[in-house]
Amino acid sequence: MDTLNNRTVFITGASRGIGRAIAIACARQGANVVVAAKSDTPHPKLPGTIHSVAEEIQAAGGNALPLVLDVRDEKQVRQRMDEAADQFGGIDALVNNAGAIRLTGVENLKISRYDLMHQVNARAVFNCSQAALPYLKDSEQAHILSLSPPLNLDKKWFAQYGPYTTTKYAMTMLSIGMAEEFRRYGIAVNTLWPKTLIATSAIEFEAGGPQMMAHGRKPEIMADAAVSILGKSASELSGENLIDEDVLRAEGIDDFEHYRYEQGEKSLMPDLFLE
Template structure:
């Protein structure tokens, strides 16, 4: 495997949860990590800001650049990507981690919430990838990694929360398209999704609270899988919607108990979109 040492990784929504875990995993390999998120000041309920994560990145052995970014703002996306590239001398990796969720059907979902999910999920993959493309072309091992699921057309995934499902699937479809479109530039484009629920604020506040978190895994499993993907050379792996556990099993990992969020033997819950 190649190392991420001295490579520049631009992560959206990286101030907490899976994004933070990926940032720290990259930092431990000596990466320059750009934390691009909205959380400039502490949230009363949610720990972590771009600045606190930047300190953790430096402590883990990486270089950090915290940037305030709302991925819905096209002009700001371009400015922040260019600022990061100029600061570190380029961009090698884009991780589309920022996300919005509301598990509600069409009947009861406000249009404004649908717009938010579309903009933060699908549209941001388009905007950020397009903005980073010039810099990724110049890298000798460029990757785009989006946190979105394999396409599963079982209607149960559309029945209760079709709006959210379609925005996440759009991320995957855009990634599949970019994998083919950018192959000529030797830019690898993949998606990554967890096999089980990941214990994050989204689970705690949007889905099922602490009880559901206890049936999930730590964000670190996604981080370890992401780093494995980002270490692959060139386009040896591209156009795939990958599952974290499968990636790590391919690397020879057999002990997944280390990733369990809560001690005990409660059954882990599979994540959305996986039958």
């Protein structure tokens, strides 16, 4: 069943990685997908732009609207939400996927980098959710889904890279708050995080290097979990901090081998913030 057919999904950071995978998975369900990211022109190292992903969405059976978006820019965020709603007649779901990472402690982290992580992670969830809210109120099956982890206050997650940890946890705490605040509007608010490392450019260039990729899964596991979440009503699922594997197991899926980035016997590495 195409649970997202004719629904409009606005995805930040959608030009590559997990955002791209979610965009294409939504398109296969017949969704209108807003590809919102800064990648307007090709990057010398990183594949994908909003335009290349829009083409993939069309090929997968969805409708695409590529929009250049910097989630730090309040005025631009509101403008892009308005453009998306004008194009497709509304917005049914917001996926806060855009992220910034630097696994460094307070002593050696530049304040400018901390500001970037705070703005692209925590502040963007506030910014984008607030801007989407008027349109989500009018949807019969509205969702806000943020890619952030369950709260794990074990000191080891703060010891080496507390700045990054606190910005990701802030995303989750805002989501917990919005789930309660927006419950009266029938808007579902949840978070999603991978059970294992996901092989993306963030891992390749910021968190472990290319050799780590073989210990991870493809972004498609997160995409399939996201589609499952977005297909449910607010009365069924809201206020939860979800893990991709658990979401898919609840759908009756228990074979995850095809999601491996590299087939073989290499062990999968748990993602950050999970035991």
